[in-house]
Amino acid sequence: MKPLNYLGQGLAYALFAVVIGYFSTSPEYTHLPPDQALLKLSFRHAAQRIGACRERSDAELAKLAPNMRVRKVCPRERADVVVELEMDGKQLYHVALPPPGLTHDGAASIYRRLPVPAGTHHFVARLKDKVGGDFNFVREETVTLAAGRVMVIDFKADVPGAPGFMFIN
Amino acid sequence: MMNKYFRNILQRLENLFNAPFGQRLNPWYHLGAITFFLFWVILVSGIYLYIFYRTGVDEAFQTVESLTHDQWYAGGVMRSLHRYASDSIVVTMLLHMLRNFITGRFHSFRYFSWVIGVLLIWLVYICGINGYWMVWDRLAQFIAVATAEWFDWLSLFGQPLVRNFLMQGAVDDRFFTLLSFTHITIPLVLLLFMWVHTKRMNHAETNPPRYLAVGVVMTLLVLALIKPALSHAHADLSLVPGVIHLDWFYLAPYPLIYVWSPGAVWALVGGITLLLLSIPWLFKPRARAPVAEVHLDNCNGCERCFKDCPYSAITMQPRTDGKLHALQPVVDPDLCASCGICVGACPSSMPFRHNKLVSGIELPHRMLMTQRADIDRALAVLQGNARVMVFGCDCAYDVRVLQSEGVAALSLPCIGMLPPAFVDYVLRDAHADGVLIAGCREGDCQYRLGIRWTEQRLARERAPHLRRRVPLQRIELCWAGVLDDDLAHTALAVLRARIARLPQGKILGLE
Numbered sequence: 254m255k256p257l258n259y260l261g262q263g264l265a266y267a268l269f270a271v272v273i274g275y276f277s278t279s280p281e282y283t284h285l286p287p288d289q290a291l292l293k294l295s296f297r298h299a300a301q302r303i304g305a306c307r308e309r310s311d312a313e314l315a316k317l318a319p320n321m322r323v324r325k326v327c328p329r330e331r332a333d334v335v336v337e338l339e340m341d342g343k344q345l346y347h348v349a350l351p352p353p354g355l356t357h358d359g360a361a362s363i364y365r366r367l368p369v370p371a372g373t374h375h376f377v378a379r380l381k382d383k384v385g386g387d388f389n390f391v392r393e394e395t396v397t398l399a400a401g402r403v404m405v406i407d408f409k410a411d412v413p414g415a416p417g418f419m420f421i422n
Numbered sequence: 423m424m425n426k427y428f429r430n431i432l433q434r435l436e437n438l439f440n441a442p443f444g445q446r447l448n449p450w451y452h453l454g455a456i457t458f459f460l461f462w463v464i465l466v467s468g469i470y471l472y473i474f475y476r477t478g479v480d481e482a483f484q485t486v487e488s489l490t491h492d493q494w495y496a497g498g499v500m501r502s503l504h505r506y507a508s509d510s511i512v513v514t515m516l517l518h519m520l521r522n523f524i525t526g527r528f529h530s531f532r533y534f535s536w537v538i539g540v541l542l543i544w545l546v547y548i549c550g551i552n553g554y555w556m557v558w559d560r561l562a563q564f565i566a567v568a569t570a571e572w573f574d575w576l577s578l579f580g581q582p583l584v585r586n587f588l589m590q591g592a593v594d595d596r597f598f599t600l601l602s603f604t605h606i607t608i609p610l611v612l613l614l615f616m617w618v619h620t621k622r623m624n625h626a627e628t629n630p631p632r633y634l635a636v637g638v639v640m641t642l643l644v645l646a647l648i649k650p651a652l653s654h655a656h657a658d659l660s661l662v663p664g665v666i667h668l669d670w671f672y673l674a675p676y677p678l679i680y681v682w683s684p685g686a687v688w689a690l691v692g693g694i695t696l697l698l699l700s701i702p703w704l705f706k707p708r709a710r711a712p713v714a715e716v717h718l719d720n721c722n723g724c725e726r727c728f729k730d731c732p733y734s735a736i737t738m739q740p741r742t743d744g745k746l747h748a749l750q751p752v753v754d755p756d757l758c759a760s761c762g763i764c765v766g767a768c769p770s771s772m773p774f775r776h777n778k779l780v781s782g783i784e785l786p787h788r789m790l791m792t793q794r795a796d797i798d799r800a801l802a803v804l805q806g807n808a809r810v811m812v813f814g815c816d817c818a819y820d821v822r823v824l825q826s827e828g829v830a831a832l833s834l835p836c837i838g839m840l841p842p843a844f845v846d847y848v849l850r851d852a853h854a855d856g857v858l859i860a861g862c863r864e865g866d867c868q869y870r871l872g873i874r875w876t877e878q879r880l881a882r883e884r885a886p887h888l889r890r891r892v893p894l895q896r897i898e899l900c901w902a903g904v905l906d907d908d909l910a911h912t913a914l915a916v917l918r919a920r921i922a923r924l925p926q927g928k929i930l931g932l933e
Contacts, residue, residue, distance in 0.1 A: 261442025265449070266641040273509050273642075274649045278667040282677050284564060285662045295588055297581045364574060364582035401664050405589050421589055 285368060290398035292345075292367040294338060296408035299360035300352060300382035304328040329358040332384045338406070339377040340369060371400035378406055378418040392418035428524045433905045440863070445901055447631055451865030453518035455630040456638060458616065460511040463639065465609065467504040471497065472606075475556070477598035482558040483656045490652060502646030505669075508550050510642065512671040515546060523701065525868070530710055531622075531733055531757045533702035538619040540698045545612040550672040552605050556598070560654035560663035563587070567659075568676050575684035590660045622757060624734045625871060711835070712786045713758035716751050720770040721782030723747035726885055727764035730838070732871040733757050736764060736783075751783060760785060761869035762839030766879070769886050771841035773797075774850075781841075788835060797844070800830030801853040807926065808918040811854040813840050815861040817868035819902035819910045829914065830854070837861030838872030842879045842888035849892060856896045856921040858914055864901040873901060896921055 285291060306327040314322045331352040338346040350361035375395045379388035390408070398404055405421040412419075436450045443449065449456060474497060476485045489497030519539060522528055528536040551569070555562045570584035586592055620626035629635070654667070668676065678687050697704075714727075714735075728736045728751055735757035738749040751764075762785050765771055770782040771790055779791040801811065806828035814821025814833040821831040834840055837859060848854045859876065867873045878884035880897065898920075900913035 258442045258444075262637065265439060265442065266637055269510075269513075270641050270645045273506050273513065273671075274645050276670040277505065277509050277651070278669065280670075282666045282668045283664065284666055284677075284680070285664050287664060291662045293588060295582065295585055297585075360581075362581040362585075364571070364584050366571070401662050403589070403660050403662055407588075 285401065288371055288400055289368045290371045290400060290402045290404065292338075292369055292404050292406060293364070294336070294346065294367065294378075294406045295362075295364040296406075297360050297362040298334055298380075298382060298408055298410055300331040300334045301384075302328050303330045303332050303384050329356045331358050331361075332382060334361040334363075335379075335381040335388070336363065337377075337379040337388070338367070339379075340374050342375070345369070369398065371398050371402070373397045376406075376420065378408075378420075380408060380418070382410075390417040392420070394420050396420060396422055398422065425524070425526070430905060432521065432524050433903045436863075436866075437903070437905070445864035445866070447633055448863075448865060449630075449634055450517075450521065451863070452627065452630040452634055453514050453521060455627045456634065457511055457514040457518055458628045459630050459635050459638065460507045460514060461609075461613070461616065463507040463642070464504055464511065467500045467507065468605075468609075470500045471504060472602075475602070477602050478595040479558065479593055479598070480656075481595075482556060482598050482601075483653065486557050486559075486653055490650065494650065498650050499643070499646050502649075502651040503642055504553075505651040506642045506645050508553065509669065509671045510638070511546060512550070515543065519543070519698075526705075526707075527868070529702045529706045531735070531759055534622055535619055536702050537699060538615055540695065542612065542615050542619060543698075544695070545608060545615060547672060549605070549608045549612060550669075552601065552608060554669070554672070556601050556605060557653050558598070558657045560657055560661075561666055561668070563657035563659065564663040564666055565673065565676065566593075568679050572679050572684045572687060575688060587659055590658060592659060593657075622733055623870065624729075624732050627870075711760035713755045713760055714753050714762070714764050714783050715786050716753060716783050717780050718743045718745070718750055718782075720780055721747075721750060722769070723749040723751070724769060725749070725751075726767040726769065727751050727783050730763050730767040730871065730875055732761065732763060732869050733759050735759065753783075759869055761836040761872065762788060762834060763836055763869060763872055763875060765790065766839045766841050766875065767886065768841070771886070772843050773841075773847040774843065785835065785839075788839070790841075793832065793834075793844075794847075796832055797830070797848065800832065801848065804828060804830055804854060808856065808922045809854045810856045810858055810914065810917060810921075811848040812858040812860060812914070813837065813844070815868070815872065818862040819860055819900075819904060819906055821858075821860050821910070823907075824858075824910060824914055828918075836867070836869045836872040838867075838869060838875045840876060842886055842892075845880070845897065846889050846892050849896060855924075856898065856917050858898050858900060858917050860900040860902055860910060860913070862901060863903045863906070866903070895924065 306325055308324050309326055314324065334350040336348050336350065337344065345367060346365060348363065350363055351357065352361050353359035373395060375393070377391065377393045380390040381388045383389060396404060402422065407419045407421060408417065409419065410416045436448060439448045439450055471489060474485055474489055476482065489501055491498065551565060554565050567584060567587045570587055574582045574584055620628060654663070675687050675691060678690070723738065723741065725738055728738050735754050736751045737754065739752045741747055741750045764783045765781055765785060768782045773779060773794045779794055781790050784790060797811065808828060810829045812821045812824050812829060812831040814831060815837040816833050816835050821833055825831045840859065845857050848857055861873050861876065862868050864873055875884060879886060880888045882888055898913050898917035900910055902909040
């Protein structure tokens with residue numbers, strides 16, 4: 254093999270190495286601009302049933318098989334979970350989450366990423382989990398978000414004493 | 423038309439590499455084998471890394487950092503080798519696929535390997551992305567969150583997967599045990615499918631030439647020393663990874679999840695996968711050449727066709743015609759490439775026979791009897807003192823271009839279809855003074871084994887052998903692609919010049 258062949262082979266291998274070496278880390282990808290923070294609104298919540306429970310009459314009970322004779326009967330279907338997030342007086346996000354499942358009785362879940370400018374902001378989170386009426390869970394908080402920081406807005410209805418939204422910064 | 427255009431571009435590109443590497447070592451002709459080899463490099467370097475790797479939220483990151491910095495000379499190099507070999511496997515795998523598409527090696531009997539190859543792409547990507555999670559740095563964090571967000575679009579799970587990565591502390595040590603398990607299991611599945619991918623190929627090339635393998639490893643080692651693979655900062659789910667040094671070979675679709683939407687990326691990836699899977703049928707040629715037929719009257723069950731078939735299309739089964747021979751070949755029409763290599767392997771492919779020439783196995787549209795008649799006609803009109811019979815291949819340089827008053831040419835579906843006895847036949851009785859045997863570029867045989875078997879038969883290393891009475895100095899081999907005009911003309915000129923110097927008259931017999 255001639256020296257020129259070796260040189261050509263060396264160039265081919267070098268080109269291969271340059272391609273592999275460069276694209277294994279470059280160009281850089283900016284996932285979040287340096288002046289922004291990230292809100293993550295995420296929770297799982299089962300809304301209230303769409304109707305009130307009622308008691309079956311004796312006649313209704315008699316029509317049922319003996320092992321099915323339960324007096325109190327409740328509708329399975331749940332209401333939508335309506336969520337609203339406001340930042341500095343402007344609505345940032347609004348969604349109505351239908352209950353999943355064939356009979357619409359599951360717990361609704363949400364995950365939403367919302368990039369916002371870093372800095373101090375006043376947030377209002379509202380949630381309604383029943384048919385009609387106004388929001389039954391509201392939380393307001395003024396938060397200072399550092400650039401690149403994640404703030405999780407979670408919701409738990411079963412926290413004793415303080416059910417509702419949590420701002421985890 | 424487009425296909426021819428792309429083929430020409432590919433051949434020109436490959437010719438650039440033929441100059442320094444030579445045809446035998448041109449990496450373009452060994453992309454599949456190099457991909458296999460890279461898998462072993464990844465496996466060996468991965469085993470070394472796994473010895474030191476500890477599963478745990480902090481331990482995972484720390485052990486990789488320790489490997490990278492505390493034992494940079496071994497662990498660091500192995501990590502970089504693991505990383506760069508993994509990147510390289512994407513490049514060689516995709517080039518291998520692209521090349522097979524351009525050269526038309528994906529339809530008919532090849533559909534099976536193509537479809538398995540598409541599945542292999544998915545497995546390679548899953549392995550690679552899974553590997554990045556194990557480092558548990560900011561890049562791993564980005565990939566974990568983005569992957570979860572991507573899958574959540576499908577709404578397959580009861581609650582969003584991404585809630586598992588919602589905040590610091592959400593990920594526990596068991597997660598890394600799962601990652602380790604999958605990073606071992608998926609490569610094993612990958613290996614299984616790699617075996618299936620080559621299952622329909624006889625003598626599949628799964629090892630590149632040693633010279634190339636050494637070159638690839640040395641290149642990756644040098645790269646590992648010059649630019650060691652490094653981690654980002656430790657993952658912290660309370661922070662967003664802002665600027666990320668993405669590995670674009672594996673992670674190129676990830677930014678699109680945020681630029682477009684997860685659904686759009688599913689559409690893109692799913693669409694590409696479906697398109698790739700349907701290519702064997704979308705671009706199928708309108709007509710397929712008739713497959714090989716066995717003629718039991720002329721078959722003694724010697725198994726040469728069975729051994730030489732590049733695609734295992736021939737099986738040997740119990741004899742059905744009552745003859746004493748134990749076995750007979752049976753051609754599977756779905757696997758047959760109609761290359762005729764089996765015809766070249768058959769001992770009955772003997773042109774000297776005076777009775778009706780029918781071999782033990784024949785291509786119905788290219789019967790040997792017809793080929794012999796064509797040769798006889800062409801030889802009868804040859805003139806001059808350096809008369810040459812050229813045998814060529816339909817997939818390579820068009821040898822008919824070489825025809826002149828002293829040169830006759832016959833093109834076969836594959837040069838492997840040429841029975842050595844035909845070389846003997848052409849030179850007998852001084853019908854021609856020399857034989858030029860041309861085919862695809864070395865290492866790039868359209869039917870994989872045509873060149874190898876031809877060389878071995880002519881070198882008398884593989885049956886059917888070229889008879890000893892045929893002097894090798896009257897034969898010239900030329901492996902030339904469609905565009906290699908100079909190569910073909912030079913080979914012809916070299917042969918004619920050589921035979922002009924040889925004694926006139928008697929040709930056959932040891933000289």
